[in-house]
Structure formats: C-alpha cells, structure tokens
Amino acid sequence: SFSDAEKAAIVSMIGKVAANPGGYGSEALERLFLGFPQTKTYFNHIDVSHGSADVRTHGGKVLGALVEAAKHLDDMEGTLSQLSDLHAYNLMVDPGNFKLLSHCILVVLACHFPAEFDACTHAAFDKYLAVVSAILTSKYR
Numbered sequence: 001s002f003s004d005a006e007k008a009a010i011v012s013m014i015g016k017v018a019a020n021p022g023g024y025g026s027e028a029l030e031r032l033f034l035g036f037p038q039t040k041t042y043f044n045h046i047d048v049s050h051g052s053a054d055v056r057t058h059g060g061k062v063l064g065a066l067v068e069a070a071k072h073l074d075d076m077e078g079t080l081s082q083l084s085d086l087h088a089y090n091l092m093v094d095p096g097n098f099k100l101l102s103h104c105i106l107v108v109l110a111c112h113f114p115a116e117f118d119a120c121t122h123a124a125f126d127k128y129l130a131v132v133s134a135i136l137t138s139k140y141r
C-alpha cells in the first residue's frame with residue numbers, strides 16, 4: 001500500500017500522463033522495442049515501426065489503464081483484474097518484460113517532466129508500476 005506522500009506523487013504525475021496517453025505511451029513502447037528488441041515478439045500482429053498508428057493506439061491503452069488504476073490506489077487488484085486475466089491466461093507475457101516496460105515509462109516521464117520527476121516522485125511512480133506489474137503477473141500459476 002502507498003503512503004499519503006506516495007499517493008500524492010502518483011496522482012500528480014498521472015495527471016500529466018492523462019493529458020496525452022497515446023503520445024507518452026507510444027514513446028514508451030518505442031523505447032521498449034528499440035532498447036529490448038526481444039519484446040517485439042509479442043507484437044507480431046501490429047506494426048511496430050517508428051510513428052506507427054498501431055503503436056500509438058496500443059500505447060494509449062497501456063497508459064490509459066495506468067490512469068484508470070491510479071484512480072483506485074486502494075483497490076488496484078479489483079481495477080486490474082480483467083487485465084491480469086488477459087496477460088496471464090491469454091498473452092502469457094514473460095514477467096521480466098514488465099520491468100523493462102516500467103523502466104521505459106519512467107524514462108519517458110523523466111524526459112517530459114524533469115522538474116516534477118524528483119527522487120521522491122521517481123520512487124513513488126516506480127513503486128506504482130511495480131504494484132501494477134505484480135498484479136498483471138499474479139495469475140500465472
């Protein structure tokens with residue numbers, strides 16, 4: 001669970017994300033695919049090239065889910081339950097990939113919001129992404 005200070009930092013940062021989820025999401029995915037090309041294997045069915053509309057759409061869904069989950073910081077399991085089923089039972093994404101995507105999301109936020117992204121906000125958002133990732137990978141066995 002999150003402290004009040006962590007909640008405030010997460011909610012503040014997610015407010016900035018909510019202004020343009022497709023933009024920040026596509027940047028995060030582009031960094032994921034370039035920096036960790038093995039992650040592209042899950043996306044054979046979409047166009048993963050630079051500037052692709054597919055990547056923008058998917059990035060918007062991913063960060064949109066983060067925006068939604070941040071509205072329910074005291075019930076993240078319930079909010080993310082369907083996505084958890086999807087990633088575990090249907091997609092079977094290797095859990096290690098969640099650390100890679102989380103890292104890329106943090107880099108995008110640090111680039112766009114250098115003033116807000118102080119050490120406390122970094123730590124709080126990292127924790128937020130770790131909790132989301134733990135939930136999305138919790139049903140594998």
Ligand code: HEM
Binds near residue numbers: 042045063102
């Ligand atoms: C689909 C969120 C991590 C691979 C989705 C969808 C959302 C989502 C919202 C769309 C679900 C729908 O259309 O109903 C997230 C979040 C993540 C995360 C919040 C962690 C912060 C990952 C990772 C991978 C991955 C690490 C693999 C590297 C996929 C794939 C799809 C998908 C392959 C289906 C794409 C499609 O066919 O449209 N995810 N995801 N996800 N996710 Fe994730």
